[in-house]
Amino acid sequence: SIFFLRTAFWRHVPKRLPIFSAERTLANLVDKPIYLCSQISSNSSFLVQSSDYSTKKSKEKGKQIQKPKVDLTIDEIDGVIDPNDLTRIMKGALEHLKNDFNDNLNLRLTPSTFEQINVKTHDGMTKLGEIALVETKNANMFLIDLINSPEYVKPVLEALAKSNLNINPQVDKTTIYVPVAKVTREHRENMTKSAKLKCEQALKKMRDAESKALKKAKDAKHVSKDLIFNVNQWIKYQFELYSKEAHLVRDAKIKEILQE
Secondary structure (H helix, E strand, O other), X not given: OEEEEEOOOHHXXXXXXXXXXXXHOHHHHOOOOOOOHHHXXXXXXXXXXXXXXXXXXHHHHOOOOOOOOOOOOXXXXXXXXXXXXXXXXXXXXXXXXXXXXXXXXXXXXXXXXXHOOEEEEOOEEEEHHHHOEEEEEEOOEEEEEOOOOHHHHHHHHHHHHOOOOOOOOEEEOOEEEEEOOOOOHHHHHHHXXXXXXXXXXXXXXXXXXXXXXXXXXXXXXXXXXXXXXXXXXXXXXXXXXXXXXXXXXXXXXXXXXXXX
């Protein structure tokens, strides 16, 4: 929206000035030029364009996490919700995301990359490194030796197919040969999509934990409303901290993947 303000003298100022909303506070005008009275003639009007003070891009780029104004003790928070449970879930989701990225979204394959792949067996999910020996045969080939557990050849092949590693394994009895294919642009883009999806899954766990904690705080009847309000702010702050870190981890991984 555009507002024209007459600036000759105060007597020319209209009785009803436009009311600026919260989004148009002085904080949003800091980067705009400031006009001195001497620069404005008595017959002129100056133009205030408020529609472009802040864009979505600038908000996201410069967003700062605001720490709650009231510092609560662990005992105060614990009287409303379980703070350790909330941070445990959020931290766990973040750590799982980091490990998932390291194990499953690597362009440079190593024996460890294959050893960390989960294989479905009759005993449950097992790391491939626990049932097979993974070796580097040469610069363009890996070897997975299942001579001591031949019954897992098929499950291992299925796990490799689901690993999103862009590989085409070949079987020779109890040995699986994995040639290293050239990384294509399409494969990089698929890995980028996978990184975004994995990040969203981690964020969903965090949001669920946040929602559960907020509901528990809302249902607390034995404490003051002020304490509930402050605990709510603390819960939201924890989510913002961990979700921001998840986004940073995701962006770093995507940058790594897309580098030619």
